[in-house]
Amino acid sequence: MAPTLTVLNATAAGGRRARLVLPHQTVETPVFMPVGTQGTVKAVPQGMLESLGAQIILGNTYHLYLRPGHELIRRMGGLHRFVSWPRALLTDSGGFQVYSLSTLRKVTEDGVRFRSHLDGSSHFFTPEHSIDVQIALGADVIMAFDECTEYPASRARAEESLRLTMAWAERSLAYFHAHYPEVPWFDAQTRCMQCFAVIQGGMYADLRRQCAERLVEMDFDGYAIGGLSVGEPRELTFEIISEVLPLLPKDKPRYVMGVGYPDEIEQYARMGVDMMDCVLPTRAARHALLFTSEGRLNIKNKQFAEDQNPPDPACSCPTCSRYSRAYLRHLVQAGEPLAATLNSIHNLAFYLGIMQRVRESLEAEN
């Protein structure tokens, strides 16, 4: 298959402006990907995401597997069609939510047995099953099944976890190669689902290196750095990303999972990260926290009760173009659902706007 990533410009600092051709969307990178956990970016309609310029959104395999079920989504023609999202989609492997949400998790060589956080029912995920579920969902990009190493973790624990992640990556890729034509929208001529690997290794630089090298040998379509944003200090996140990026092939997309704050996503993009996702803009929005060009605003604070300024005077999103801080504060105080919608629209616009500016800057720089 033709390479799907074209680097348009690279900077001395390692940053790159690139273009990633995915089956449902040509994605301009670096890109921020809003998270649509259960097949919806919480409180934001799909048409609004399109207006805001979202090129690719995430779905969570663990959540969609449990509800409504991947077989149902397969019968509905895949996740794009089920949720009516025509642009690109990425699903994670389920590994992170199995680690963070499920109960009674039991990891064996073969896979993970866990109980659903919804109803306590018992489930078993193997690499093969994770890929099968993800093929049913039919995102543009799917992830190899990994074991997320907790933080802090002893070296012995990180090594054991890493060993599983590498073995599972190999099995994931083999299953993917054998089954990707089963994706609901398969088109042998022009469109091919992509499978990325997840680099683990905890906070041990040499383990990260070992993992990256081994996974690169396996020749995935792209590489993600996982196991970050699990409670470690930010300097450590930066250090791990710095260690790993130079080990990754220049012609494949690089994805850092689950980050971050606005300044972080800009920083990592300038270092050469192509893709990032985070629940922060929408989760913070639901807790009345707005990211703005003037810093963070806790919009429920009394100081905004009569503030007729837009949430962010430098922003031209649909929320900032129409509504005042005073009104948003009222909506939050009154427990109105419109608060989550309007706050989420702004925070997503802010994140997507940062990436837009970073792309312009990376395109112009040497």
Place this chain on the structure above:
Amino acid sequence: MAPTLTVLNATAAGGRRARLVLPHQTVETPVFMPVGTQGTVKAVPQGMLESLGAQIILGNTYHLYLRPGHELIRRMGGLHRFVSWPRALLTDSGGFQVYSLSTLRKVTEDGVRFRSHLDGSSHFFTPEHSIDVQIALGADVIMAFDECTEYPASRARAEESLRLTMAWAERSLAYFHAHYPEVPWFDAQTRCMQCFAVIQGGMYADLRRQCAERLVEMDFDGYAIGGLSVGEPRELTFEIISEVLPLLPKDKPRYVMGVGYPDEIEQYARMGVDMMDCVLPTRAARHALLFTSEGRLNIKNKQFAEDQNPPDPACSCPTCSRYSRAYLRHLVQAGEPLAATLNSIHNLAFYLGIMQRVRESLEAEN
């Protein structure tokens, strides 16, 4: 002032197609008015209401008085500006919510003392105070302070309640005449806030008649039939509306408060009611009940789990144009906030669509 209502066509059955010029919007009637209790039609952004063709929405005086407070809204330039709604607004008098929501309600000749349902604080509403609050909110149409008669009510109780409503209407009107220029957007040349009276009288036709005649003598800008949808059978609602409508001046708008189901709003519009409001389309939407051309759908039912049809195949609203029943059912099952938004958009489109068709029909009929 020039008459604000122009009847464009009247039918033998009493129905009329008219045009009501209000300060912020020329309203084509019969009109359905979505309810924006706390300064927001729950879960639906203002821009979407405009797209759906909403010409006028309601605000609830009781709620807005308690939170964020009418003086705050006055300082913010009135409710239109505070919530960023450029079209027409109507506020109720607060009487209905004092009756239905507050605790320890004590009615005297002068007014009503009640405790807030939010924090138990004590408040006193008089006709003068209700009008003052409504002038601060600054809707296009405000309502005289009334006492809502409960159902069932003895004749003695209905008579006493009616006596208060009539006395309070007179005081409301006097206060309105003395103070309407205090509305935040006052413009003596072209724009004048309107004050409607509320006809009470319980389910006693002769009391309703007595009330209507007395209020018409007072010469309000319009007349509302209140105290309906309080638990009475639908035949009785119909009977009261039928009794009262012929008593009302033909050159003034007629408003039936708090109704109703889709077939009801059509029925009453064809009888000559110009304005109606109801929380039903949005409240039902939040409980997963959709009104469609094929009847009511409880979209959370299992039968819709794999139904790829739009919620209403005959509807072209943003929800029906993009999403399937299966997806809406999933959103409801997953407790996603987008469910309330998409369901509300459809139900409002359905209600507004009924009125659009009734207007076209009334324009063409003899």
